[in-house]
Amino acid sequence: MIIKFKLNGKNVAIEAPGGERLIDLLRERLNLVGTKEGCGKGECGACTVLLDNKPVCSCLILAAQVNGRNVMTIEGVESDARLRAVQEAFVEAGSVQCGFCTPGMILSAAALLRANPKPSRDEIKRALSGNLCRCTGYEKIFDAVELASHKIMKKAASK
Amino acid sequence: MADYQSDDKCFNVVGSRVIRVDAVDKVTGRAKYGADYNALGQLYGVSKYADYPHAKIKSINIAKAKSLDGVRAVLTHENIPGEKSFGAITANQMVMCTDTVRFMGDVVAIVAAESQEIAEKAADLIEVDYDELPVVSDPEQALADESPRLYETGNLCFHHKVRKGDIEKGFAHSDIVVERDYSTQRIEHSYLEPEAVLAEPGENGGITIVGTLQNLYNIRRVVARVLNLPLNRIRLIQATLGGSFGGKDEVMSSICCRAALLAMTCGRPVKMTNSREQSMRESYKRHPYKMKYKVGLSKDGILQAMEIKVYADAGPYSAMSPFVTWRSVVQATGPYIVPNVKTDIYAAYTNNCYTSAMRGFGSPQICFATESLMDELAELVGLDPLEIRLKNILTDGSTTATGQTLNHKVSVGEALNIVSKKADFKARWQENRRQNINQVIKKGIGLSCSYRGVSLGAEGTDAAGVGISIQTDGSVVVYTGLVDMGQGAATTISIVVAEELGVTVDRIRFLNADTTAIPDSGPTVASRTSFMAGNAAKNGCAELLKRIKPVAAEILSCPESSLEFKDNKISSRVTNKNLDYGELAAACFRKGISLFSHGWYKGPTTTWDEHTGQGDAYFTFVYAANLAEVEVDTVTGQVKVTRFISSHDLGRTLNLNGAKGQVYGGVAMGLGYALFEEYGQDDGRPLLENFDEYLLATSCDVPEIDVIFIENPDLLGPHGAKSLGEPACELAAPAIANAITNATGLRVRELPLTLERVLLGKALSRKETRGSLKARSRKQ
Numbered sequence: 001m002i003i004k005f006k007l008n009g010k011n012v013a014i015e016a017p018g019g020e021r022l023i024d025l026l027r028e029r030l031n032l033v034g035t036k037e038g039c040g041k042g043e044c045g046a047c048t049v050l051l052d053n054k055p056v057c058s059c060l061i062l063a064a065q066v067n068g069r070n071v072m073t074i075e076g077v078e079s080d081a082r083l084r085a086v087q088e089a090f091v092e093a094g095s096v097q098c099g100f101c102t103p104g105m106i107l108s109a110a111a112l113l114r115a116n117p118k119p120s121r122d123e124i125k126r127a128l129s130g131n132l133c134r135c136t137g138y139e140k141i142f143d144a145v146e147l148a149s150h151k152i153m154k155k156a157a158s159k
Numbered sequence: 160m161a162d163y164q165s166d167d168k169c170f171n172v173v174g175s176r177v178i179r180v181d182a183v184d185k186v187t188g189r190a191k192y193g194a195d196y197n198a199l200g201q202l203y204g205v206s207k208y209a210d211y212p213h214a215k216i217k218s219i220n221i222a223k224a225k226s227l228d229g230v231r232a233v234l235t236h237e238n239i240p241g242e243k244s245f246g247a248i249t250a251n252q253m254v255m256c257t258d259t260v261r262f263m264g265d266v267v268a269i270v271a272a273e274s275q276e277i278a279e280k281a282a283d284l285i286e287v288d289y290d291e292l293p294v295v296s297d298p299e300q301a302l303a304d305e306s307p308r309l310y311e312t313g314n315l316c317f318h319h320k321v322r323k324g325d326i327e328k329g330f331a332h333s334d335i336v337v338e339r340d341y342s343t344q345r346i347e348h349s350y351l352e353p354e355a356v357l358a359e360p361g362e363n364g365g366i367t368i369v370g371t372l373q374n375l376y377n378i379r380r381v382v383a384r385v386l387n388l389p390l391n392r393i394r395l396i397q398a399t400l401g402g403s404f405g406g407k408d409e410v411m412s413s414i415c416c417r418a419a420l421l422a423m424t425c426g427r428p429v430k431m432t433n434s435r436e437q438s439m440r441e442s443y444k445r446h447p448y449k450m451k452y453k454v455g456l457s458k459d460g461i462l463q464a465m466e467i468k469v470y471a472d473a474g475p476y477s478a479m480s481p482f483v484t485w486r487s488v489v490q491a492t493g494p495y496i497v498p499n500v501k502t503d504i505y506a507a508y509t510n511n512c513y514t515s516a517m518r519g520f521g522s523p524q525i526c527f528a529t530e531s532l533m534d535e536l537a538e539l540v541g542l543d544p545l546e547i548r549l550k551n552i553l554t555d556g557s558t559t560a561t562g563q564t565l566n567h568k569v570s571v572g573e574a575l576n577i578v579s580k581k582a583d584f585k586a587r588w589q590e591n592r593r594q595n596i597n598q599v600i601k602k603g604i605g606l607s608c609s610y611r612g613v614s615l616g617a618e619g620t621d622a623a624g625v626g627i628s629i630q631t632d633g634s635v636v637v638y639t640g641l642v643d644m645g646q647g648a649a650t651t652i653s654i655v656v657a658e659e660l661g662v663t664v665d666r667i668r669f670l671n672a673d674t675t676a677i678p679d680s681g682p683t684v685a686s687r688t689s690f691m692a693g694n695a696a697k698n699g700c701a702e703l704l705k706r707i708k709p710v711a712a713e714i715l716s717c718p719e720s721s722l723e724f725k726d727n728k729i730s731s732r733v734t735n736k737n738l739d740y741g742e743l744a745a746a747c748f749r750k751g752i753s754l755f756s757h758g759w760y761k762g763p764t765t766t767w768d769e770h771t772g773q774g775d776a777y778f779t780f781v782y783a784a785n786l787a788e789v790e791v792d793t794v795t796g797q798v799k800v801t802r803f804i805s806s807h808d809l810g811r812t813l814n815l816n817g818a819k820g821q822v823y824g825g826v827a828m829g830l831g832y833a834l835f836e837e838y839g840q841d842d843g844r845p846l847l848e849n850f851d852e853y854l855l856a857t858s859c860d861v862p863e864i865d866v867i868f869i870e871n872p873d874l875l876g877p878h879g880a881k882s883l884g885e886p887a888c889e890l891a892a893p894a895i896a897n898a899i900t901n902a903t904g905l906r907v908r909e910l911p912l913t914l915e916r917v918l919l920g921k922a923l924s925r926k927e928t929r930g931s932l933k934a935r936s937r938k939q
Contacts, residue, residue: 033195034188036401038351039435043850046351074188087186091178094816097824098645099185100351100401106186128858132850134351134402135645137823138858 003067007032008076016063023047023058026073034074034103038132045131048104049073055104055111055130074103082152083110089148090141097135105131109145117156118149171725172658173878174812179650180669181399181643193355193371193398198428201357202231204421205278205431207268207285208440209260212510212843213309214289216258219267224284229277232424233285235268239420241387245412247377248317249477251310252409252513254385254416260289261309261475262510263845264441266413271421271429294843298472298507299449309475309508316473316506317481319488321560321772329464329499333455335539341528342909343892344837345447345472348517349855350644352401353438354410358418359428365392366419372397373407373644374682375674381412382419393419397672403644404828405516405684409478410442436848444838445517446471446483446506448524452532455499460540460547464499465560467491469524473506474513480506482618483514487521489776492560493529494571494610495551500560502772510843516684518825522611522889523832527910530607530893535906543588544606544897545579548572553610562773565780568871570808574784575608577867578804582786591901601791605897607890608784612777613873613882614687614762621762623680623691627656627699629707629754633727633741635662638670639695640680641688646884647817648688654814655693655877659700661724662740677757686781686882689813691760693877699758707754710747714738763875779873783807783886785826787894788862791902796918798834798899800862803891808869810881822866822887829891831856837911 003016007030016025026032026049035058038046042057049058050072077083086109089095096102105128112119112127119127124145125138133141184190221233236243236255246252256265268285272278293307300306301314308314330336356370365388372378375395383390395415400407414431422429433441448471455464469487473480484504491502537547552572558564579585587604595601615621625639637656643649649669657664670676680692704724712719715738717731729738747754767774788802805822812818835854839846847853872879892910899917900906907916915923 032188033191036192036352037194038353038401039850041435041849041851044351044435074186078187090186091182094176094179094182094820096179096182096185097647097820098351098400098402099181099190100192100645102185103188125858132351132855132857133824134349134404134828134855135824136820137825137827137856137864138861139823139864140820141858 001064003064005066005068006070008072009079018064020063021059022061022063022066025063026058032073032075036100036103038100045104045108046101048107048131050107050111053111053114055108072107074106077106082113085151086110086113086148089144089151093140093144093147095136095140095144101131101133105133105141109148112145113149113152117152119145170658172654172664174815176815177650177654177664179647179816180653180664180667181649190399192352192401194432196357196369196398197430198357198359201428201430202271202273202421202425203275203278204418204429205270205282206266206417207270207282209256209263209265209267210287211260211289211291212263213292213294214260215292216256216260216267217288217290220286221268223286224270224281227277227281227284229273230270230281231273232271232421233268233281234420234424238424239385242384245381245384246477247479248481252476252478254413262512263843264512266417269417269421271425295509296511296840296843298470298509301507301509302505309510314508316477316508317484319485319504319772321488321491321500321502323560323562323773324499326464326466326499326501330455333463334458336453336455337539338451338453339532339535340908341450341531343448343524343527344910345511345514345840346445346832346836347439347838347853348404348406348442349853350402350404350406353433353435354407354414354442355432356414356418357428357430358415358422360422360426363392365394366422367394367396368415368419369396369398370411371400371407372411373400373403373642374684375672376640376679377408377682378412378415379674382415385416386419386423395674397642399671400642400644404518405520406442408682409515435850439848439853440845443474443478443513443515446473446480446514446524450524450528452528454532454536456536456540458540460536460542460550462495462497462551465492465497467502469504471504471506472509472511472514474511475508476513478513478515480514483516483521485618486612487525488772489561489612490522490525490610493533494553494608494782496553496557497560511840512838512845518828519885519889520685522609522885523892526607526609526889527893527896531896531908534897534900543585545575545584548575548606548608561776563775567779567873569782570869570871571608571610571782571784574782574806574808574869575606577806578784578786579606581804581865582788584786588901595902599793601793601902603789603791603898603900603902605787605894605901606784607893607897609886609890610780610782611886613779613781614690614777615685616777617765617767617774621681621687621691623695623760624678625652625692625695625699625758626677627696627703627756627758629703629744631741631745631748633662633666633739633744635660635667636670637667638672638676639692640672640677641683641692642672644683646821647814648692650817651689651814652692652696655696656700659697660703662727666727686884689880690876690882691762693813693880694760695758697758697877698760699756702756702758703754706752707743707747710750710752711738711743714743714746779875779881781808781881781886783890785890785894787891787898789895789898789902791899791917793903796914798912798917800830800895803862804865804867805887806867806869807883807886808871809883810873810876811870811879812868813878813880818868818883819866821883823864825887826864826891827856827861828888830860830895832910833892833895834912
């Protein structure tokens with residue numbers, strides 16, 4: 001079937017064979033390789049994308065399921081102010097090591113900050129518990145989310 | 160927060176907070192990892208794995224697979240033009256098995272097809288007829304005479320020994336002699352990025368491979384021998400690496416050979432990408448160790464003698480086992496003065512998944528044993544864990560178990576005192592024991608400490624190169640044969656170059672490793688990159704400065720000695736004039752002065768006598784102490800690590816942000832080793848295959864971590880720096896184990912410290928595979 005959806009703010013219409021996973025559509029056919037596959041089983045969170053602003057594992061979603069919906073990948077974050085703040089915070093807080101979990105982490109963090117602009121450390125830990133990281137020990141990722149929260153609040157206050 | 164205990168030498172860039180050079184690419188999704196590479200007209204390669212952990216291959220029938228539509232090649236060992244096996248010491252690792260499979264990750268055939276699906280289907284259609292052989296699964300039993308053999312020569316992979324003093328006399332002089340056994344489990348590196356390569360046949364009859372490559376030169380040597388091509392026809396390029404931790408070496412040699420064979424056969428690019436299941440099945444693991452310690456000490460707690468026997472599970476292939484166990488034999492007594500030592504370490508072949516390098520490289524196992532042991536000994540002689548350590552600890556001028564005199568600042572005692580003071584260890588340790596009685600949630604605090612040889616030591620020749628090229632606009636290109644696999648080498652080496660040349664880090668572009676660009680710099684292992692590449696970079700920069708300084712002096716009309724290179728400018732303290740770096744570079748170029756240099760550094764000499772196990776094993780050492788606080792739920796056995804302090808003498812902090820990241824990540828990895836992680840196997844068959852059952856520490860499991868760096872600059876290190884990556888992850892498990900004992904009063908001598916081990920003192924682990932893995936094995 002032909003599916004129509006919004007991808008990083010732009011309309012997409014594409015043939016989606018039955019059974020095709022969203023991650024394969026993104027990586028193999030739309031060349032959006034920023035979304036990473038770490039386990040193919042919804043355990044590591046590296047393939048996290050936002051579906052209608054909520055984090056989902058794109059390895060567990062069929063392409064056909066996004067028909068009529070809104071998908072955001074790491075490639076789209078620069079067009080979104082909240083996501084951009086998270087990206088900047090990850091750079092500034094030194095939260096990146098190998099970077100393979102980073103796109104998924106950033107999207108999960110952005111979804112958290114949308115729902116809860118000023119999360120506590122514990123709320124951050126819980127919100128990111130579906131995104132595994134093998135390099136950083138998470139410490140600086142928590143710092144980045146707090147920094148991003150601060151940036152977003154400051155921006156909102158200055159408006 | 161990182162606290163500092165340091166001298167006050169002034170730097171412009173070194174030790175400051177620098178933004179990672181690859182951070183922006185990684186947060187935007189632009190960074191290109193192995194699986195992100197594609198080529199026009201590429202085929203997809205898939206491996207056919209063994210069905211048994213140990214079996215004779217009677218026949219391989221590829222006819223059905225070959226006739227499937229879309230299949231372009233099906234190859235077996237018969238299609239290998241060169242050598243069929245490889246290995247650094249013993250070449251027994253098979254690219255594709257010839258007549259025997261020796262573990263479940265062995266490969267018997269490979270397929271290239273127009274799509275991944277077709278290739279997988281074809282692999283399923285390959286029919287292999289086997290005669291099952293008895294499985295060897297325990298490294299100690301493997302060495303018994305009656306054990307079935309993996310090789311005609313027997314199951315001994317390697318034996319290292321250390322002999323110091325007179326062990327019998329040492330025990331005779333002891334008031335107390337005790338024996339304790341410890342064991343550690345097989346764990347998976349769990350780099351989040353599974354293996355991936357793209358092999359493209361080249362115009363010169365060679366091949367170019369880009370992918371998840373940690374040790375490019377090792378891998379290139381193997382590909383050359385297997386393909387029977389000269390080294391200069393093989394070009395390996397490192398993609399941005401999604402973690403490695405020692406894990407993307409031999410497994411990548413195999414995968415690169417397979418992809419290259421398919422690509423050469425088909426004359427088309429071939430991409431091979433492992434799923435997590437395939438990665439866990441075929442990639443090597445950290446060695447499980449069985450460690451037997453017999454210790455003699457005086458009644459006031461002074462160590463007199465240690466007799467140590469260790470059995471390491473090598474799996475079926477030698478790989479890095481001889482080197483991994485060598486580090487263990489050197490460090491087996493822990494950071495203590497022991498006058499009489501007899502250590503024997505045996506690596507034995509089994510039909511479990513093979514084992515090789517993983518972050519720590521033979522130290523996490525040893526640290527678990529020695530540091531658990533010290534707490535047990537303290538209890539026996541009525542000392543606290545800090546007292547017994549300080550009574551026996553190595554200090555300046557001490558002699559190690561291998562007879563090496565430590566002629567540098569030995570700071571392990573200092574590290575112990577720092578972490579203990581910070582957490583008020585002595586009082587808390589006593590207080591917990593009193594207050595825990597009748598509590599459901601019991602509190603514990605535990606210590607651990609280590610010394611660790613820097614770089615390869617007597618394992619092999621130690622040298623590395625860095626290429627530095629100043630561009631005519633004052634920007635700089637830097638590349639080296641050592642890789643950034645996420646640990647931050649690109650940033651650290653850029654910092655050294657920035658400091659030396661007087662440019663800012665943002666003016667430097669660091670390129671991923673490429674075997675055609677720089678000579679063999681050895682492997683990116685042994686926490687040697689900052690030390691080796693840092694020194695090579697310093698040498699390269701010194702050479703460049705020698706060439707460009709006279710030009711700058713001429714332009715600024717001042718003596719060379721008055722020049723200052725800083726922040727992309729050259730100024731003279733005499734004339735107060737300034738010169739932009741780009742202008743200087745352009746002026747040099749116009750004069751025909753080379754703006755490229757190749758810095759090379761060869762490490763200091765080490766010595767080793769393999770018969771006595773004596774020698775100056777490493778040119779220098781690093782020292783560390785860790786402290787863990789836990790809460791143990793005595794109803795469930797659940798352990799929560801509530802606080803962690805990690806103190807390291809790293810010589811000098813080059814990259815502050817990177818250094819802290821190494822410690823946080825190392826502690827989290829060590830915490831997983833302590834509490835959750837185990838790649839379980841039953842009779843050679845894996846019990847799990849993905850992160851649903853292989854449990855890594857999540858964001859909810861990590862405690863607050865205090866990092867305290869001690870800086871005793873090393874005479875030889877770049878600006879005094881030594882190493883950090885591996886020490887950061889070797890001490891968490893024993894600190895946590897000791898904290899658990901402080902809480903519960905029970906000692907668990909095997910890892911991981913799962914709920915049932917903590918609660919009952921023994922494992923209740925299932926023997927059966929389950930879930931998807933079981934369904935799949937039924938299908939077979």
